[in-house]
Structures are given as structure tokens and as C-alpha cells.
Amino acid sequence: MGRRHLLYLHVPHSGRLHFADEVAALQHRNPKLHVAVTISKAEGTDWKGPRGRLTKDLLMQTVPNLVSRRIHLCGPPSMMDSTKAILTELGIPPDRVKTEAFGAPKPAPAAAGTTAKPTAPATGPLVTFSKNNKSSKIHEGQTVLELSEELGIGIDFSCRVGTCGLCKVKMTSGEVEMAVQDALDADDIANKIILACQAKPKGDIAVEA
Ligand code: FES
Known part of the structure; x- marks a missing residue:
């Protein structure tokens, strides 16, 4: 049997299957290319395939002889870290794993005995996180995601871009205002969905988080 080429896509939400046309064209050109997709946010869709992030079981089920493969990992830092941990657990030698990260890394945690909070008091608009029943003024230039981290709100994130x-x-x-909103579709915008990693309030805001 010839070599099988595997491409694994982990797509955050089914509304936008990134590079679907390009992947279909690659498959057309290369019959040995096997594509497996898992969608981490499939709620409200008719997606029948795997859901959630990459797991050890999913990788082992979909990639035969995983341990003997050469692996190229590409994605945002948090996805890369969790997948590398799985590969290590499976005994894949590090020299078989090539990586290519995209997106900004998560800020380094504050050193022991220090605080990650900015020192000057915030004077920007008031942000209310309604599910957590917390409100705070935001610092100039800070995003809603950064403020949520400061307050321990726990909004999910990955790429931060x-x-x-x-x-x-x-x-x-x-x-x-959001410098980038590639991950939003027309429905999201109509429903006042925002990207916390990009959102900078123009005035007081409230979010469901
Ligand atoms: S963390 Fe990826 S869009 Fe905000």
C-alpha cells in the first residue's frame, strides 16, 4: 500500500469551514490525501461528524500507524500545546513533529508575587459581564478578552487575532470596534455577536459572559 497523506482540520465553528475549496482541490489532485474534520462548536448545525477539539482517541481512530508518521502541526498556540501533549503521551518522538504556529501567544503568566493587572486605575468605559455579575472599567487599548482575563471571567479563546x-x-x-472580525458571519453581526479578543468598547457595554 502506498503512503497515505493525512490532513487534519480542526475547525472552530461550522459556519465557516476554512479553506474548504482549497482542500477539495488538493483531494482531487491527490487520491491518497485523507481528510478528517472535527468541529468544536457545532451546536445548532446539522454536522454529523466528530465534534470537539482533537483528542487522543480521535487521532488514533483516524490516523493509522500514528506513531510512525511524520507530523506537521499548524494552528493557534493553545491548540498546538494540547495536541503536542497528546503526541508526547502517545510516544511520538519530538523530531517527528514539525510545527507552525499562527496567532499571538497567550500572555505569559505573572511571576510569583506579582500581579498581572495594570497598575494605573482604568478610566475607560464600563464593561459588564452579566453571567458573572461583574463590571469593571476597561483600560485604554485593552480588549474585552483581556479585561475578562483580569477579572477571571473565563471566555474561551484560541488565536487572539x-x-x-x-x-x-x-x-x-x-x-x-474590532480591528479584525474574520470569524464573524452576517448572522453573528445581526445578532450582536462580538469577538472578545478584538472588541474595544466605544462606550459602556454589557456582554453575556
Ligand atoms: S480568540 Fe480567535 S477570534 Fe478571538
């Missing part, structure tokens, strides 16, 4: 869509939250009042 506006493309994966994991940080989507519903805004129930106010207005924000």
Missing part, C-alpha cells in the same frame, strides 16, 4: 471565533460573546448593549 480575530480568525478562530472561539471568543465569540453576545453583546446585549453598547458598541465596540
Whole structure:
């Protein structure tokens, strides 16, 4: 049997299957290319395939002889870290794993005895996280995601550059500006869904988080 080429896509939400046309063209050109897709946010869709992030079981089920493969991993830092941990657990030698990260890395945790909070008091608009019943003024230039981290709100994120869509939250009042909103479709925009990693409030806002 000839070599099988495997391409694994982990797509944050089924509304946008990134590079679907390009992948279909690659498959057309190379019959040995096997494509497996898992969607981490498939709620409200008719997606019948695997759901959730990459897991050890999913990798072992879909990639025969995984341990003997050469692996190329590409994605946002948090996805790369969790997948590398799985590969290590499976005994894949590190020299068989090539990586290519995209997106901004998660900020380094504060050193022991220090605080990650900015020192000057925030004077920007008030941000209310309604599910957590917390409100705080935001610092100039800070995003809603950064403020949520400061307050321990726990909004999901991955790329931090506006493309994966994991940080989507519903805004129930106010207005924000977003430098990048590639992960939002027309429905999201109509429903006041924002990307917390990009959102900078123009005035007081409230979000469901
Ligand atoms: S974390 Fe990926 S779009 Fe915000």
C-alpha cells in the first residue's frame, strides 16, 4: 500500500469551514490525501461528524500507524500545546513533529508575587459581564478578552487575532470596534455577536459572559 497523506482540520465553528475549496482541490489532485474534520462548536448545525477539539482517541481512530508518521502541526498556540501533549503521551518522538504556529501567544503568566493587572486605575468605559455579575472599567487599548482575563471571567479563546471565533460573546448593549472580525458571519453581526479578543468598547457595554 502506498503512503497515505493525512490532513487534519480542526475547525472552530461550522459556519465557516476554512479553506474548504482549497482542500477539495488538493483531494482531487491527490487520491491518497485523507481528510478528517472535527468541529468544536457545532451546536445548532446539522454536522454529523466528530465534534470537539482533537483528542487522543480521535487521532488514533483516524490516523493509522500514528506513531510512525511524520507530523506537521499548524494552528493557534493553545491548540498546538494540547495536541503536542497528546503526541508526547502517545510516544511520538519530538523530531517527528514539525510545527507552525499562527496567532499571538497567550500572555505569559505573572511571576510569583506579582500581579498581572495594570497598575494605573482604568478610566475607560464600563464593561459588564452579566453571567458573572461583574463590571469593571476597561483600560485604554485593552480588549474585552483581556479585561475578562483580569477579572477571571473565563471566555474561551484560541488565536487572539480575530480568525478562530472561539471568543465569540453576545453583546446585549453598547458598541465596540474590532480591528479584525474574520470569524464573524452576517448572522453573528445581526445578532450582536462580538469577538472578545478584538472588541474595544466605544462606550459602556454589557456582554453575556
Ligand atoms: S480568540 Fe480567535 S477570534 Fe478571538
